[in-house]
């Protein structure tokens with residue numbers, strides 16, 4: 322039986338959910354990063370960087386900085402991190418990051434104002450006060466960061482509350498950060514122990530309260546369901562605590578158990594994981610609870626309070642999706658710095674090497690550390706528009722796409738429209754001459770629905786490397 326939790330969101334019966342709960346990408350880009358090719362190298366990326374400075378009408382710029390260090394390993398996340406207790410390693414890393422920033426800035430030849438600055442990890446708060454100052458200072462010498470430093474742009478940081486006491490929050494605020502995302506995953510002690518992520522509620526509360534007192538505009542909390550030792554009962558207790566913290570946004574991810582691919586997950590016994598039915602129950606309970614307490618389902622694992630700018634942007638049809646997830650900012654060029662960072666300039670994506678040693682080697686030789694990338698063709702651009710509309714607004718206007726890309730929508734997507742029949746029959750999608758819309762019952766499956774427009778998946782069913790959509 323379906324459960325309507327709001328007039329725009331209905332939980333489909335579990336058997337229907339199971340039918341469409343396939344493996345799929347998170348689509349922070351299209352094409353997804355696993356489709357990037359090595360033929361797109363640092364020379365090509367350098368040429369595209371040069372095109373930014375040469376453009377008369379410059380697009381707004383977003384700067385993404387990857388800071389990979391963490392002091393302990395969480396078994397539950399497949400993140401690109403470097404586990405170390407050796408604080409001396411950060412100095413060498415920041416030296417390399419500085420060389421990369423220099424090489425990029427030299428090619429840009431004068432960039433437009435940085436409207437967004439994002440520090441992601443790893444744990445950016447592994448850096449101490451001096452290192453954080455050094456990082457912002459060296460970026461500000463090479464990119465126009467005035468707005469970001471005055472708190473006028475969107476300046477965000479991923480925070481590990483275990484390494485970010487209120488005193489460090491003060492430093493972040495002084496440096497211009499005005500948004501933070503706090504990793505929690507779960508507050509239940511047994512679940513934390515099984516995931517090797519011990520994090521006191523009081524420390525998390527102190528960090529978040531300090532951020533509010535310092536004027537942070539938006540605070541996100543990351544949660545994970547399906548962790549070892551979790552049940553509907555334990556996760557209800559975690560949600561009690563999360564609601565006390567009252568974050569503006571909540572990301573509720575599922576735990577994908579793939580120990581063959583992510584070695585740390587071998588420390589988690591499959592027998593300790595909740596059963597599939599319990600896992601769906603945890604997620605259903607969470608969706609019902611969050612939507613009943615003022616959070617709006619934005620899509621793809623994300624919830625936001627009704628007055629948060631993400632929810633407002635969605636209501637106004639101005640939501641976007643990029644490497645940082647959902648965003649209120651229109652499409653802009655993105656410069657990614659650090660290993661694994663992805664950049665986006667006009668119609669190209671470029672990704673740095675993921676390997677720290679190779680990253681250092683390339684920069685020692687004063688070469689951009691690009692490992693792969695892609696130049697989008699016309700079909701990629703059309704499909705990206707369709708998928709982003711579905712993921713941000715749960716509907717796509719055929720006329721808007723036809724006008725923007727000079728296509729006849731129903732002809733161009735004839736195969737895809739025929740392929741949506743099972744979703745239409747299940748009441749998850751509606752199609753009429755003007756629109757393709759995801760129904761209230763289909764919204765939790767938005768990723769599985771957007772996948773139907775992914776040309777690369779149609780051509781090559783390489784699904785093994787993705788997580789399940791729920």
Ligand code: SF4
Pocket residue numbers: 390391393394395398400402442443444481504
């Ligand atoms: S703190 Fe974050 S980045 Fe570091 S290991 Fe844990 S989940 Fe991964």
